[in-house]
Amino acid sequence: xxxxxxxxxxxxxxxxxxxxxxxxxxxxxxxxxxxxxxxxxxxxxxxxxxxxxxxxxxxxxxxxxxxxxxxxxxxxxxxxxxxxxxxxxxxxxxxxxxxxxxxxxxxxxxxxxxxxxxxxxxxxxxxxxxxxxxxxxxxxxxxxxxxxxxxxxxxxxxxxxxxxxxxxxxxxxxxxxxxxxxxxxxxxxxxxxxxxxxxxxxxxxxxxxxxxxxxxxxxxxxxxxxxxxxxxxxxxxxxxxxxxxxxxxxxxxxxxxxxxxxxxxxxxxxxxxxxxxxxxxxxxxxxxxxxxxxxxxxxxxxxxxxxxxxxxxxxxxxxxxxxxxxxxxxxxxxxxxxxxxxxxxxxxxxxxxxxxxxxxxxxxxxxxxxxxxxxxxxxxxxxxxxxxxxxxxxxxxxxxxxxxxxxxxxxxxxxxxxxxxxxxxxxxxxxxxxxxxxxxxxxxxxxxxxxxxxxxxxxxxxxxxxxxxxxxxxxxxxxxxxxxxxxxxxxxxxxxxxxxxxxxxxxxxxxxxxxxxxxxxxxxxxxxxxx
Amino acid sequence: xxxxxxxxxxxxxxxxxxxxxxxxxxxxxxxxxxxxxxxxxxxxxxxxxxxxxxxxxxxxxxxxxxxxxxxxxxxxxxxxxxxxxxxxxxxxxxxxxxxxxxxxxxxxxxxxxxxxxxxxxxxxxxxxxxxxxxxxxxxxxxxxxxxxxxxxxxxxxxxxxxxxxxxxxxxxxxxxxxxxxxxxxxxxxxxxxxxxxxxxxxxxxxxxxxxxxxxxxxxxxxxxxxxxxxxxxxxxxxxxxxxxxxxxxxxxxxxxxxxxxxxxxxxxxxxxxxxxxxxxxxxxxxxxxxxxxxxxxxxxxxxx
Numbered sequence: 001x002x003x004x005x006x007x008x009x010x011x012x013x014x015x016x017x018x019x020x021x022x023x024x025x026x027x028x029x030x031x032x033x034x035x036x037x038x039x040x041x042x043x044x045x046x047x048x049x050x051x052x053x054x055x056x057x058x059x060x061x062x063x064x065x066x067x068x069x070x071x072x073x074x075x076x077x078x079x080x081x082x083x084x085x086x087x088x089x090x091x092x093x094x095x096x097x098x099x100x101x102x103x104x105x106x107x108x109x110x111x112x113x114x115x116x117x118x119x120x121x122x123x124x125x126x127x128x129x130x131x132x133x134x135x136x137x138x139x140x141x142x143x144x145x146x147x148x149x150x151x152x153x154x155x156x157x158x159x160x161x162x163x164x165x166x167x168x169x170x171x172x173x174x175x176x177x178x179x180x181x182x183x184x185x186x187x188x189x190x191x192x193x194x195x196x197x198x199x200x201x202x203x204x205x206x207x208x209x210x211x212x213x214x215x216x217x218x219x220x221x222x223x224x225x226x227x228x229x230x231x232x233x234x235x236x237x238x239x240x241x242x243x244x245x246x247x248x249x250x251x252x253x254x255x256x257x258x259x260x261x262x263x264x265x266x267x268x269x270x271x272x273x274x275x276x277x278x279x280x281x282x283x284x285x286x287x288x289x290x291x292x293x294x295x296x297x298x299x300x301x302x303x304x305x306x307x308x309x310x311x312x313x314x315x316x317x318x319x320x321x322x323x324x325x326x327x328x329x330x331x332x333x334x335x336x337x338x339x340x341x342x343x344x345x346x347x348x349x350x351x352x353x354x355x356x357x358x359x360x361x362x363x364x365x366x367x368x369x370x371x372x373x374x375x376x377x378x379x380x381x382x383x384x385x386x387x388x389x390x391x392x393x394x395x396x397x398x399x400x401x402x403x404x405x406x407x408x409x410x411x412x413x414x415x416x417x418x419x420x421x422x423x424x425x426x427x428x429x430x431x432x433x434x435x436x437x438x439x440x441x442x443x444x445x446x447x448x449x450x451x452x453x454x455x456x457x458x459x460x461x462x463x464x465x466x467x468x469x470x471x472x473x474x475x476x477x478x479x480x481x482x483x484x485x486x487x488x489x490x491x492x493x494x495x496x497x498x499x500x501x502x503x504x505x506x507x508x509x510x511x512x513x514x515x516x517x518x519x520x521x522x523x524x525x526x527x528x529x530x531x
Numbered sequence: 532x533x534x535x536x537x538x539x540x541x542x543x544x545x546x547x548x549x550x551x552x553x554x555x556x557x558x559x560x561x562x563x564x565x566x567x568x569x570x571x572x573x574x575x576x577x578x579x580x581x582x583x584x585x586x587x588x589x590x591x592x593x594x595x596x597x598x599x600x601x602x603x604x605x606x607x608x609x610x611x612x613x614x615x616x617x618x619x620x621x622x623x624x625x626x627x628x629x630x631x632x633x634x635x636x637x638x639x640x641x642x643x644x645x646x647x648x649x650x651x652x653x654x655x656x657x658x659x660x661x662x663x664x665x666x667x668x669x670x671x672x673x674x675x676x677x678x679x680x681x682x683x684x685x686x687x688x689x690x691x692x693x694x695x696x697x698x699x700x701x702x703x704x705x706x707x708x709x710x711x712x713x714x715x716x717x718x719x720x721x722x723x724x725x726x727x728x729x730x731x732x733x734x735x736x737x738x739x740x741x742x743x744x745x746x747x748x749x750x751x752x753x754x755x756x757x758x759x760x761x762x763x764x765x766x767x768x769x770x771x772x773x774x775x776x777x778x779x780x781x782x783x784x785x786x787x788x789x790x791x792x793x794x795x796x797x798x799x800x801x802x803x804x805x806x807x808x809x810x811x812x813x814x815x816x817x818x819x820x821x822x823x824x825x826x827x828x829x830x831x832x833x834x835x
Contacts (some may be wrong), residue, residue: 002703079815088815090562090808090827097561098784102777105704106627108619123703132704154707182569185615186777187784192567206817218819221834314565315813315820318831335589349585353795354565354805355831361797369588404570404583404792428570428581 001123003132006166007158013124013166014053020120022457025464027502035496037449044445049165053124056445057172058209060165069161072205076164077141079204083196084142091314095192100135103188109180114431114458115173127180127190130170134193168207171197175436175455176311177397198312208312212438216308217316221323225270225304234303237273245281249521253288258331259295265333266294269341269484270304276487279340282511290379295331302327305344310351311437321352328362335363337370340509342396342483350403368482371511372408375415381519384416389476391417392466395430396483409482409510416517423462431458435489452496460493463505473504476528482510500530533749536760540744543764550771558783563804568792573602583792591796602790606782626694630687633720636680643673648741657738677734678727684720688713712773719766726755
C-alpha cells in the first residue's frame with residue numbers, strides 16, 4: 001500500500017479479514033467463531049462513502065454530480081487553508097504545525113497504536129498514514145510546491161473526491177487516545193492530526209457523524225442533553241433515583257437540584273441517568289453521608305457534562321463549555337465537579353481552560369480526588385470484604401494520559417477491593433477502551449462491529465489476561481471503568497463477544513464499588529445484572 | 532579559490548542562522564493554543580507515575596511546585612543518548628545513533644576550529660607540540676571530534692539508509708528527498724574522512740582556514756579539504772530545507788505543547804493572551820458556524 005493509493009478510484013481501498021486480526025486469549029482463541037463485521041447493504045453502499053475499508057462511521061453521502069464533487073474539493077481546500085491560519089485555528093495551530101513539519105517518519109509510533117496492532121497491522125491504520133496524506137496535500141495544494149519539485153522529491157499526491165472521503169473516514173479510525181504521541185521522541189502528535197481533519201470536515205464542510213454533531217452537541221445545546229433528556233424528563237429520573245435509593249438502602253435522600261449557592265455543582269454525563277443510574281445514585285448516597293453541600297442543575301445542558309466538541313469541532317467545544325459555566329455562574333456555586341466521564345473531565349477542566357476568561361473562569365475539578373478524600377476521611381464506614389471479588393481498573397485515556405489523574409482511583413481501589421489487580425500496561429501507558437473520541441456512541445451502520453472487532457480488541461485482550469486465572473463464568477469479576485463512554489464501549493464489546501456469559505466479567509464505575517463497600521448497607525449495591 | 536571558499540562559508544553560516552532564525556521565530560510567535568498536554572509532564576512532582584496537580588482538590592488554591600530545569604536537562608541528555616529510540620526500536624537506533632552523534636561532532640569540530648583559530652590569533656600554538664596546555668588541549672579535542680564525526684557519520688549514514696531501503700514500513704513513507712539527504716550526509720562525512728586520511732592527518736588545514744576567515748586573510752587549502760569545505764557549506768545551505776530543525780523544535784514541542792500544563796488563572800498573563808485570541812475573526816463556513824464577520828468570543832456565546 002502506497003500513500004498515493006488513497007486517491008485510487010476503487011470500490012474499496014482495503015479488505016478487512018478477521019483472520020488478520022490480533023490473536024485473543026482463551027476463550028477467544030478461535031477467530032473462526034468470532035462474529036463477522038457486517039457488510040453494508042447495497043443501498044448504503046450506493047449512497048454512502050465507505051470506500052476506505054468497507055466501514056461507514058460518518059455516514060457521508062456520495063456527491064450526486066461532478067459539480068458537487070468539485071464544490072466539495074474546493075471547500076476541503078479552503079478549510080485546509082483555514083486550518084493553517086491563526087485566525088481560524090489559533091486553538092491548535094502550533095501543535096498542528098509541529099506535527100506536519102517535523103515528523104521524520106521513523107514509524108516508531110505505529111506499534112503504540114492499539115488499532116493498528118489489533119487490526120493485524122493494516123497499513124491504512126498506521127498513525128502516520130493519514131498524517132502523511134495530509135502533509136502531502138498541504139505541500140502540493142497549500143504551500144503550492146511545483147510539480148517538478150514534487151516529482152523530484154517523490155511526495156506527489158492527487159487530490160480527488162475518493163481521497164477526501166477516505167481521509168474523512170480515516171480520521172474516525174483513531175480514538176485520539178494519543179498513545180502514539182506519547183511514543184514520539186520528537187513530540188509529533190498523529191492523534192492531533194486526526195482531530196484536525198475532523199475539525200476541517202465539521203467546521204468547513206459541515207460533515208460529522210450525526211451522533212457527535214446533530215444528536216450530540218447541537219441537541220445538547222437545544223434540548224439539554226445529547227441523550228435527549230429534557231429538564232422535565234430529568235425531574236422524573238431524579239424522582240426515580242430517590243425511590244431506587246430508598247429501595248436499595250432503606251434511606252430516603254432528597255437529591256438537591258438547582259440549589260443556589262451550593263459549594264459544588266456536580267455534572268454527570270447524562271448517559272449515566274439513562275444507562276447506569278446506579279452511578280448517579282451512588283454519588284448521591286456518598287455525598288449525603290458525607291454532608292457535602294452540592295447540587296445538580298436542571299438547566300438546559302447543565303445536567304449533561306458531555307462536550308463532544310472536544311473530538312471534532314472547536315466552536316462547538318467552546319459553546320458547550322461556555323454553557324456549562326454560565327449555569328454554574330447563575331447558580332452561584334463555588335465550583336464545578338465532573339462526575340465519572342473521561343472526556344468531560346478533559347474538555348471542561350483542561351481544554352476549555354483556555355476558552356474561559358474573567359468571571360466565566362469558574363473553578364472546575366474532577367470528582368475522583370473528592371471520592372478519594374471521602375474514602376480516607378473516616379466519614380464512611382467501609383468494609384472491603386464486601387468487594388471481595390476480582391477487580392481490575394480501566395484507565396480512561398482522557399483522565400489519565402491526558403490529564404494526569406492516575407493515583408486517586410488506585411488509592412480507593414487498593415483500600416476497598418482486596419482482589420484489585422492491574423492490567424498491563426496501565427496508568428499513563430494504558431490502552432484505550434476502543435470507544436474513545438466518540439466511537440462509543442457512534443452506533444450507525446457497521447461501525448459498532450468494527451469498534452468491537454478492531455478498536456476494542458486490545459482492551460478485551462488486556463481484560464482477559466488480567467482475569468486469566470479466574471476466567472470461569474462462575475467467578476464474578478468486575479472491570480472498574482470510571483467513565484461513561486468507556487462503560488458504553490465495554491458494554492458493547494462484551495455483548496459482541498458475549499464476555500459476561502462466557503467469562504463472568506461485569507463492568508461498572510468506581511463510585512458503585514465504594515457504596516458497595518458501605519458496612520451498614522443491608523444488601524449489596526452492585527447487583528450483577530447485565531445491562 | 533580561497534576567496535570563493537571564504538565567501539561561500541560566510542554565506543552558508545549566515546544563511547543557516549537566518550533561515551533557522553526565521554523558522555523558529557515563526558514557530559514561537561504562533562498563538563497560545565488550547566491545552567493539549569500529555570502525561571507524564573516532566574516538571575510535575577508526581578512525575579514518577581505521570582500524575583498531575585489535578586489529582587488534588589481545590590488545585591487552584593495550592594502553590595504548584597514545578598521543576599523547570601528537569602525538562603531541559605532530560606531533553607539535553609537525550610540528544611546524546613537518543614534513549615527513546617533505543618528503547619522503542621533498537622534496530623533503528625543502531626544507525627540513527629552514530630549518524631546523530633556524527634552530526635553533533637562535526638558541528639563541534641567546526642566550532643573548535645573557530646575557537647582554535649582565535650587562539651592562534653592570540654599567539655597560542657595549537658598543535659601537539661604546543662607548550663601551552665590550552666593549545667595542546669584544543670588540538671587533540673579538535674582531532675578527536677573531527678575524526679570521530681567522519682567515521683560515525685559515514686557508518687550511521689549508511690546504516691540509516693539501508694534501514695530505510697530494507698524496512699518495509701520505513702520504505703513506504705520514504706521519498707527521494709530522504710535518500711538524497713542520506714546520500715548527501717554520507718558525502719559530507721566521507722569528504723572529511725578522505726581529506727583527513729590522505730591529506731591532512733592533524734586536521735590543521737581547517738584551523739588555518741578559519742584563521743583566514745576571522746582575519747580576512749584568506750588561505751588556500753589542499754584539494755580534499757577544499758572539497759569537504761564546499762560540500763559542508765552546501766550542506767549547511769541545504770539543511771533549512773529539510774526537517775533538520777527538529778533538533779531545536781523538539782525542545783519547543785515538549786515545553787510549549789506536551790508539557791504545557793499551565794492553568795489559566797483569573798487575572799493572569801495567560802488570560803490576557805486568551806482574551807486576545809478570542810477577539811480574532813473567524814471565517815469557518817459550515818452551516819452551524821457561518822463565522823464570517825464574527826469573533827471567537829461571539830461564537831462561543833452563541834447557540835446555532
